[in-house]
Amino acid sequence: MDPNFLEFEQPIAELQAKIEELRFVTDDSDINITEEIATLQNKVETLTQSIFSKLTPWQISQLARHPNRPYALDYIDRVFEDFEFLHGDRCYADDAPMVGGIGRLDGKPVMVIGQQKGRDTKEKIKRNFGMPRPEGYRKAMRLMRLAEKFKLPLITLVDTPGAYPGIGAEERGQSEAIARNLYVLAELKTPIISTITGEGGSGGALAIAVGDRINMLQYATYSVISPEGCASILWKSADKAPQAAEALGITAERLKELELIDNIIPEPLGGAHRDPEQMAATLREQLIEDIDRLQSIGIDKLLDQRYQKLMNYGAYSEN
Amino acid sequence: MSWFEKLLPSIRTSGSDDKKNVPEGLWAKCDKCDAIIYRAELERNLDVCTKCDHHMRIPARRRLEHFLDEEGRSEIAPDLESSDPLKFKDHKKYKDRLSAAQKATGEKDALIVIKGSVKGVDLVAAAFEFRFMGGSMGSVVGEKFVRAVNTALEHNIPLVCFSASGGARMQEALISLLQMAKTSAALTRLSRRGLPFISVLTDPTMGGVSASFAMLGDIHIAEPGALIGFAGPRVIEQTVREQLPEGFQRSEFLLEHGAIDMIIDRREMRDRIASLCAMMTHQPAP
Numbered sequence: 001m002d003p004n005f006l007e008f009e010q011p012i013a014e015l016q017a018k019i020e021e022l023r024f025v026t027d028d029s030d031i032n033i034t035e036e037i038a039t040l041q042n043k044v045e046t047l048t049q050s051i052f053s054k055l056t057p058w059q060i061s062q063l064a065r066h067p068n069r070p071y072a073l074d075y076i077d078r079v080f081e082d083f084e085f086l087h088g089d090r091c092y093a094d095d096a097p098m099v100g101g102i103g104r105l106d107g108k109p110v111m112v113i114g115q116q117k118g119r120d121t122k123e124k125i126k127r128n129f130g131m132p133r134p135e136g137y138r139k140a141m142r143l144m145r146l147a148e149k150f151k152l153p154l155i156t157l158v159d160t161p162g163a164y165p166g167i168g169a170e171e172r173g174q175s176e177a178i179a180r181n182l183y184v185l186a187e188l189k190t191p192i193i194s195t196i197t198g199e200g201g202s203g204g205a206l207a208i209a210v211g212d213r214i215n216m217l218q219y220a221t222y223s224v225i226s227p228e229g230c231a232s233i234l235w236k237s238a239d240k241a242p243q244a245a246e247a248l249g250i251t252a253e254r255l256k257e258l259e260l261i262d263n264i265i266p267e268p269l270g271g272a273h274r275d276p277e278q279m280a281a282t283l284r285e286q287l288i289e290d291i292d293r294l295q296s297i298g299i300d301k302l303l304d305q306r307y308q309k310l311m312n313y314g315a316y317s318e319n
Numbered sequence: 320m321s322w323f324e325k326l327l328p329s330i331r332t333s334g335s336d337d338k339k340n341v342p343e344g345l346w347a348k349c350d351k352c353d354a355i356i357y358r359a360e361l362e363r364n365l366d367v368c369t370k371c372d373h374h375m376r377i378p379a380r381r382r383l384e385h386f387l388d389e390e391g392r393s394e395i396a397p398d399l400e401s402s403d404p405l406k407f408k409d410h411k412k413y414k415d416r417l418s419a420a421q422k423a424t425g426e427k428d429a430l431i432v433i434k435g436s437v438k439g440v441d442l443v444a445a446a447f448e449f450r451f452m453g454g455s456m457g458s459v460v461g462e463k464f465v466r467a468v469n470t471a472l473e474h475n476i477p478l479v480c481f482s483a484s485g486g487a488r489m490q491e492a493l494i495s496l497l498q499m500a501k502t503s504a505a506l507t508r509l510s511r512r513g514l515p516f517i518s519v520l521t522d523p524t525m526g527g528v529s530a531s532f533a534m535l536g537d538i539h540i541a542e543p544g545a546l547i548g549f550a551g552p553r554v555i556e557q558t559v560r561e562q563l564p565e566g567f568q569r570s571e572f573l574l575e576h577g578a579i580d581m582i583i584d585r586r587e588m589r590d591r592i593a594s595l596c597a598m599m600t601h602q603p604a605p
Contacts, residue, residue: 165550186504
């Protein structure tokens, strides 16, 4: 199995492999191979389109966690100019799974907070597999307050399996750190744009995902619990994760239907990792547009709208 | 070990026999010291073991019944019910789980809110019913909490919430997660008005409830020995592959680590919360 392709993408991988083979034999053959390659390339495209037009929630959750998926730092590098990283919570440590800083977006200064996973083993450990500890959330809170103080729009890039479940994290108040961010974001006097770029894992994601505008990349997921976690609790078996993914409605499409997010940002064919440059460009355009729109609303009105939006979450009847 | 204790295991009947020997309803057994207590006496003692002071879980309505003054109570939003927008179904339908929980507890959902007074100090009190799907927070709990805040704002009085919850309600998926943001946001209004929010953490207060309004109190009170934390101990053990320290995530541990202000015995809760609220709102001692 080609590691660059997920299981459901294997038919694409096989075609791609055939193309590579043909390319290899091009030199010592008289038949017109260029044409053949072009036909196959077209076939790859149609096949990818067809496979990606009917992805299941479980397949999407694999894309959201794809090892090659662009992470916060990949976007920061491509979307912002003059970026300066800011470090530390001023209390305890600098938590590597939470990154952030000041930069310019299309010339305008903004504050950015993102969650960062690692690519190789060393980096994965350094980034704690993208699971922030309390000091990460407190660093994020410090940057939120700075954004407010200097009237910088706040942009958050959400991608985490969840907040870290560890002994030290509990000792240092993981719950309080997350709760405090929810509180601060609700009343922060600056426009906030949150984008779920990969895995929106529960409270650990929500702690930087409260805002005026909630975007989701097309193949990102956002959920109260991972499909595996939900399956092992409710179905008593992690093997039922595909069913759990379906029931939880973790995809951008479903969450938009439920009016729990505002907007879906389309991904390149085959997912963000197939063309990070294009993905970053699309994200950049969206962020510029969002900021323009939110900045045209007065801050008091914006805060009222944010509050109303939060109060509207819920589905109940009262007889 | 005394000669008597050595004899105990052979005298003591096994778990299943215990149940047979304790007639349902009349007697209760302490979860901690195994003492058999006359149920009426236990209830008079607010479900605190008369032998070892262990605080057992207490139904929400009974808790509020004891906590509030008898006069002038009014329940807030008692008819709110979940509308199951996702039509969630695992091997059981969420709808059926809800009906079963309603039948078992006599409550519509996991949070009860009553406006009343404690020793003459007016306040809004909310309490979680843990027996209702593990006190999990979904749309109804979130909305009721917001209504509790709004009632406090409307009457300019403090809010007290007794939490007992496993966290967010999975069957309401992302909607339940967003209740964390909703409830936390409501507290910004209470705070701006200078009204106290006292958060009482009881056994257990975990996950989405602990990581939202329950940890946003002006004052954090815990009952003795309550399990309070973000991640469950089993999840942490599986993640770090280490044995958890003695007393980990218990009230005493939280006090030591600076997460809570005080631990209060349930039987003193009324007096001390009335006194705190009176001081925080510049009223004479109750």
